[in-house]
Amino acid sequence: MSDPSPLDADAEADLHRRLSALDPVATAELATAFLEPLIANLRCYHPKIDDAIRVQAAADAILALLRNPASCRQDASLWDYLRMSAKWDLVNAVDSETTHRLRLVSFDSVEHDVSRRNGLREELDAPTRLALLEELEIADATILAAVRQRLTDAECLVLDRMLEGERRTEVFAALLGIGDRPPAEQRMVVKRLKDKIDVRLRRSREES
Amino acid sequence: MSDNLRALSVRVESDPKFLAHLLRLYADSETMNDERLALELGCPIESLVQVRLCRAPRVSGADFHADIERVATRFGVRVERLAEAARRGQVLSNLQTTSGSAAANLLAARDRPEDGGGTT
Numbered sequence: 515m516s517d518p519s520p521l522d523a524d525a526e527a528d529l530h531r532r533l534s535a536l537d538p539v540a541t542a543e544l545a546t547a548f549l550e551p552l553i554a555n556l557r558c559y560h561p562k563i564d565d566a567i568r569v570q571a572a573a574d575a576i577l578a579l580l581r582n583p584a585s586c587r588q589d590a591s592l593w594d595y596l597r598m599s600a601k602w603d604l605v606n607a608v609d610s611e612t613t614h615r616l617r618l619v620s621f622d623s624v625e626h627d628v629s630r631r632n633g634l635r636e637e638l639d640a641p642t643r644l645a646l647l648e649e650l651e652i653a654d655a656t657i658l659a660a661v662r663q664r665l666t667d668a669e670c671l672v673l674d675r676m677l678e679g680e681r682r683t684e685v686f687a688a689l690l691g692i693g694d695r696p697p698a699e700q701r702m703v704v705k706r707l708k709d710k711i712d713v714r715l716r717r718s719r720e721e722s
Numbered sequence: 723m724s725d726n727l728r729a730l731s732v733r734v735e736s737d738p739k740f741l742a743h744l745l746r747l748y749a750d751s752e753t754m755n756d757e758r759l760a761l762e763l764g765c766p767i768e769s770l771v772q773v774r775l776c777r778a779p780r781v782s783g784a785d786f787h788a789d790i791e792r793v794a795t796r797f798g799v800r801v802e803r804l805a806e807a808a809r810r811g812q813v814l815s816n817l818q819t820t821s822g823s824a825a826a827n828l829l830a831a832r833d834r835p836e837d838g839g840g841t842t
Contacts, residue, residue, distance in 0.1 A: 536777060539796040539797070542776045542796075543728060545731075573730050577733070
């Protein structure tokens with residue numbers, strides 16, 4: 515699965531330069547460009563983790579960078595840095611959740627013993643927990659591959675754009691080749707496809 | 723404008739590094755809601771989210787005006803209104819800090835033994 519930056523290389527480098535130079539609008543531009551794709555990225559790799567935790571992790575990663583732009587080396591990719599930072603924030607956020615919340619998130623797939631699962635927070639260091647999350651990434655990539663097999667090429671493109679955080683109906687309609695149809699019809703077709711993808715994702719997760 | 727971005731822009735209202743902090747203090751001092759604040763700044767309410775997420779302008783005169791102009795031009799805000807709101811926000815922020823220090827000094831003074839009350 516590819517994880518392209520929401521910005522092209524030149525735009526990202528320019529934004530990075532302006533962020534470091536304390537351009538006052540760069541913080542807003544970065545948050546606008548990266549927040550939703552970052553949430554979508556976490557949703558893609560960690561679908562079983564509560565959405566509120568994912569949003570919090572993405573927001574924390576972005577705020578940390580906005581407050582301290584020097585934390586990302588000038589020659590590094592903002593997008594790669596944010597993804598890694600958000601992943602760690604996710605681990606920390608999972609840490610801070612209660613045992614009850616832990617039961618709801620993704621450790622289910624790798625740890626079945628309830629009493630042991632309850633103690634994960636205390637027992638495992640951050641790298642180990644990250645490794646667990648990475649195991650889940652592999653599982654989720656498998657699920658996505660299974661879903662793709664049941665979609666047409668155009669529908670796969672829609673799925674890719676959804677994973678990147680795209681939400682606009684007209685973009686999906688263009689990918690499906692129905693951009694010239696009335697808006698109401700576009701909305702109906704796109705919604706039907708989103709529902710179909712959602713059902714297939716859920717089924718594949720249940721089967722995995 | 724996404725709800726998550728809007729929530730982020732509200733979250734930074736407590737952080738003096740962001741313009742959101744100054745605009746919140748200004749709006750509160752005028753008992754303005756978001757709609758009125760957007761109207762005051764001459765921008766759509768959606769733009770207010772991005773304006774809030776901008777870095778707070780530097781304090782000194784020329785830098786302040788350069789930063790305000792940059793934000794106003796980028797997000798279509800009335801520059802003089804934004805400058806006024808940000809300046810007022812800076813003053814209120816300083817007052818908050820000063821009154822916080824004054825309160826701390828007062829508490830410290832109250833904890834000190836009264837003159838002549840100590841052992842000699």
